[in-house]
Amino acid sequence: MINTIIGKSSIRLSKYTRLNQFANIRFISTNKSVEEIYKEKLLQKAKDQGFKTIEELKEHLKEDLDKKKIEFSKIDPLEAIKKYQDQQATEETEDMNKPTSKTLGPVNTPKQETPYKTLSSYVEIEKFMELSPQEIEYIWRARFSSANMAENHLHSVLNKDTWNKLFTTAKENPIFVLPLPRDITPEQRADGQIEKGSELFYVQWLFPDSNTTHVIITSLIEYQLHKEFAKPYLTISFFTDLMARKQVALMMGQLDLESSLSLSDCTLLLLNLQRFYGVIGGKLADERIKILQSFNKGDVSFDVNKLVELSESVE
Numbered sequence: 001m002i003n004t005i006i007g008k009s010s011i012r013l014s015k016y017t018r019l020n021q022f023a024n025i026r027f028i029s030t031n032k033s034v035e036e037i038y039k040e041k042l043l044q045k046a047k048d049q050g051f052k053t054i055e056e057l058k059e060h061l062k063e064d065l066d067k068k069k070i071e072f073s074k075i076d077p078l079e080a081i082k083k084y085q086d087q088q089a090t091e092e093t094e095d096m097n098k099p100t101s102k103t104l105g106p107v108n109t110p111k112q113e114t115p116y117k118t119l120s121s122y123v124e125i126e127k128f129m130e131l132s133p134q135e136i137e138y139i140w141r142a143r144f145s146s147a148n149m150a151e152n153h154l155h156s157v158l159n160k161d162t163w164n165k166l167f168t169t170a171k172e173n174p175i176f177v178l179p180l181p182r183d184i185t186p187e188q189r190a191d192g193q194i195e196k197g198s199e200l201f202y203v204q205w206l207f208p209d210s211n212t213t214h215v216i217i218t219s220l221i222e223y224q225l226h227k228e229f230a231k232p233y234l235t236i237s238f239f240t241d242l243m244a245r246k247q248v249a250l251m252m253g254q255l256d257l258e259s260s261l262s263l264s265d266c267t268l269l270l271l272n273l274q275r276f277y278g279v280i281g282g283k284l285a286d287e288r289i290k291i292l293q294s295f296n297k298g299d300v301s302f303d304v305n306k307l308v309e310l311s312e313s314v315e
Contacts, residue, residue: 118212119239119250133157133246140250154236154253154266162279163240163249167213169277169289173296174205177220178272179308180265198308199260201233201269213238217269219260233259234266236273272311283315 046057119125122143128136137157144155158166179198200220207213215236223230236253243249255266274280276288288310294302 114208116208116212116214117237118209119241122252125241128242129245131246133248136242136246136248136250144252152255152257152263154251154255154263154270156251158238158249158251160243160247160249163238163243166274166277166279167238169292170205170213170215171207173277173292176203176276176292176295177201177304177307178203178217178269178276179304179311180268181312200304202230203273211239211241213240215273231259232256233261234269236270276310284310284313 042054042057046052046054049057049060051057051060123139128139131139140157141155144150144153177200179200182197182199184195184197201217202220202223204216205213206216215238216232217234217236218230218232222233234253234255236251239250239252253266253270255261255263261269271280275282275285276292278285278289291302291307291310
């Protein structure tokens with residue numbers, strides 16, 4: 001930066017120096033005519049060209065000047081300008097009337113990109129179609145196992161039966177809330193004791209196309225404040241492009257590192273998502289489905305305490 005400033009300053013300084021040099025020139029006033037001042041030089045020039053006197057040189061120059069005037073008078077500058085303008089207008093009209101389809105060729109309409117990521121955003125689907133389900137699972141898991149990806153990504157592969165059960169339940173119940181255990185700090189309690197509590201997270205399923213399904217998870221407080229503009233804390237995507245031929249669905253979850261969630265929180269949310277949507281069975285499977293349906297119907301009997309109890313139970 002210093003070098004740049006110095007360089008510019010030196011350039012400006014040199015300009016001002018040159019201007020000052022010109023400003024210091026003094027003009028000499030005189031009453032002599034130009035011919036008197038340069039008489040000797042004019043006489044020498046006349047002799048060099050074969051003339052004895054300055055008058056003979058002037059007469060010769062006068063004749064040359066008259067000839068050039070006659071030659072220049074043959075050209076009308078206004079007429080030349082008008083002719084040029086007419087020529088330009090004619091060329092522009094011809095260019096406008098020329099067909100452009102042959103020179104430009106057909107217009108290639110760019111392929112419209114989706115505003116969301118699909119399976120092709122991560123892998124080459126055609127090549128995956130050539131692999132076995134086991135190879136697909138191995139490559140898919142490896143795709144998100146690098147150090148930078150493992151920090152905030154989840155991944156899994158679902159078989160056809162598991163996906164169909166999850167998808168059917170999600171279509172019928174596209175919204176829900178899931179609790180996460182949280183410590184209530186002494187500052188949040190009047191008696192200063194540490195107590196276990198829960199934080200609720202809002203879950204919404206989206207179905208943008210036949211092969212892509214998204215699950216958006218954010219805190220319930222975030223959703224209540226911003227509604228559809230709430231910031232996603234965790235985005236889970238399911239891709240079924242390979243289902244018809246390979247009988248598998250691929251899952252990828254991405255955590256917003258600026259959110260209040262940790263990767264272990266996301267794992268627990270995903271586990272309870274499967275439990276309440278009927279993928280994981282058990283003694284309490286029917287009760288979990290029932291409370292899920294109760295929430296989507298807006299039933300006043302929906303009990304948050306029962307939801308927390310069912311989420312914490314291992315049965």
